[in-house]
Structure formats: C-alpha cells, structure tokens
Amino acid sequence: MQPVRRRITEILRDKGSATVAELAEQLGMAAVSVRHHLDILASEGLVELNGLRRRGxxxxxxxxxxLTEDAYRLFPQRHDILTxxxxxxxxxxxxxxxxxExxxxxxxxxxQEAPAQTEDQTVEERLAQVTDFLSSQGYEARWVARNDHYELHACNCPYAGVSGRHPxxxxxxxxxxxxxxxxxxxxESRVLDGTTHCRYLIPAGKKTNQTPDSQPDNNA
Structure with missing residues (x-):
C-alpha cells in the first residue's frame, strides 16, 4: 500500500476515528492532500464516514x-492460530x-451465502457460478470439461495453516x-496429500458446449 495511505489506516486504527484536519496535522500534510488519499481509501472499501464532530x-x-471492517485485514491477524x-x-x-457434525x-x-441455483441452469452455468463463489471465499477455484465429466480445481487452500494438523x-x-x-x-486429489490443488470429479450431465470455460484445459 502507498505509504501515506498506510499511515492513515494506522492512525484511524489507533484513534478509532479522525477528521481531515486531525489527520493533516498528524501527517504534516495539506488537508486537500489528505482528502485525496481518503477518497482513494474509501473507493477501495477501507475507509468510511463515521459521523460529525462539532467544535465550539x-x-x-x-x-x-x-476504518471499515474490511480494513482490519491489512493488519496482522491470528485467525489460523485461533482456528x-x-x-x-x-x-x-x-x-x-x-x-x-x-x-x-x-x-x-x-x-447459505452462495447464489441460489435455478432450475434451468446447465451444469456449466452452475459450475461457473460456484467457482466464482468459491474464489470469493479464498479457494481460487476454476473448472474444466473433460470428455465424460467435469473437474473442479481448488487451487488455494483457505485452511492451509490448519488442515495439516486437522485434516x-x-x-x-x-x-x-x-x-x-x-x-x-x-x-480425486487434495493439497493435503501433496498435490498442487484439490481436484473434484463431477458427472457431465447436461452440456451446452458454448462457454469458453467448457473447453478442456490442457495445462491442468
């Protein structure tokens, strides 16, 4: 992260909230420059307005x-140790x-957080929807079509710091x-056993053969 914006997040973390003037004073910068950095942080979902302060x-x-709740991921956390x-x-x-259980x-x-399935979805459409959802959960998922089945690859394990001790x-x-x-x-295979990704096999079902992702992935 750009150094000034990183420092702004640290100040807001420590103070809870601050005005532009307070940030400008602590950073030794002009208020207009601070507003510029705050606008960028807000566009990234890291900073938000948190009320008004009246002075005499x-x-x-x-x-x-x-800071928004998402901003706290910028700082050291111990989720894997806690888990x-x-x-x-x-x-x-x-x-x-x-x-x-x-x-x-x-x-x-x-x-329950995943997009709902519709009755007219093809297998490819559902796989595309599911892999997008799994990627948003940290799995870096993708799917490929083979001759008589599909494969779903989870290329990242969100529990990598924990699954070795708790399979x-x-x-x-x-x-x-x-x-x-x-x-x-x-x-079919999993990272825990030494492979590069977890691989799941899925019956072909109803195919459309119309999406780019439905072509075999020769690099998989």
Missing amino acids: GAGRPSQMYA DHLLAELKAALPEAVVH VLQRVAQRTV EICLMDQVILQQLIPGTIRL
Whole structure:
C-alpha cells in the first residue's frame, strides 16, 4: 500500500476515528492532500464516514472518518492460530462424530451465502457460478470439461495453516460442493496429500458446449 495511505489506516486504527484536519496535522500534510488519499481509501472499501464532530463556535461540523471492517485485514491477524486451538479443544472434548457434525454445520453456513441455483441452469452455468463463489471465499477455484465429466480445481487452500494438523476440516469442502453442485461429487486429489490443488470429479450431465470455460484445459 502507498505509504501515506498506510499511515492513515494506522492512525484511524489507533484513534478509532479522525477528521481531515486531525489527520493533516498528524501527517504534516495539506488537508486537500489528505482528502485525496481518503477518497482513494474509501473507493477501495477501507475507509468510511463515521459521523460529525462539532467544535465550539458557529462553524460547520467536521466529518469523521473511520476504518471499515474490511480494513482490519491489512493488519496482522491470528485467525489460523485461533482456528487451530479451537479445533484442538473440540477434538479433545467431543466425540469424533460430533466434531464432524459441527464442521458440517459450519459448511452449511457457507452454503447459505452462495447464489441460489435455478432450475434451468446447465451444469456449466452452475459450475461457473460456484467457482466464482468459491474464489470469493479464498479457494481460487476454476473448472474444466473433460470428455465424460467435469473437474473442479481448488487451487488455494483457505485452511492451509490448519488442515495439516486437522485434516477433518477438509470435510467442509466436500459438504459445500455436494450442496452447491447437482450430481455425485468425487474427491480425486487434495493439497493435503501433496498435490498442487484439490481436484473434484463431477458427472457431465447436461452440456451446452458454448462457454469458453467448457473447453478442456490442457495445462491442468
């Protein structure tokens, strides 16, 4: 991130909110320059207006700026460590079947956030929709068509810092795909076993052969 904008996010993180004048004073910059950087941060979804501050006298109130929830991803986080500890405690306290049930319910929450399937969707249309959704969840997913089946590739594991110690977490991916894609889904390979991506096989079903993505991926 550009250094001035990075510093603005740090100030807003520490103060909670600030006016343009306060930011300008702390940065040693002109207010017009600060507004320029705030506009860019706002366009990126990192900063938002957070009310008005009135000072003494009859002057106009000053707008307050604050970080959005998304902005906190810019700073160090410990989600993988927290998840690791939570799973370890669950596995220590609960029977294996109950742990699996909890993971399935977590997966179901993800499914509820996905775009709804329509009755007239082809398999290709649904795969395109699902891979877009999975990519938004961190999977970097794509799909390719083979002669008699489709393949869905998850090229990134969002749980890479956790799945090695808790392979049960992969159960969530299978539940998500079984809910989102019609037909029988078969896990063919996974990153946890040393491959470059998780690969799922899906029956061909109804094909249109009209989308660019439906052509075989010779690099896969």
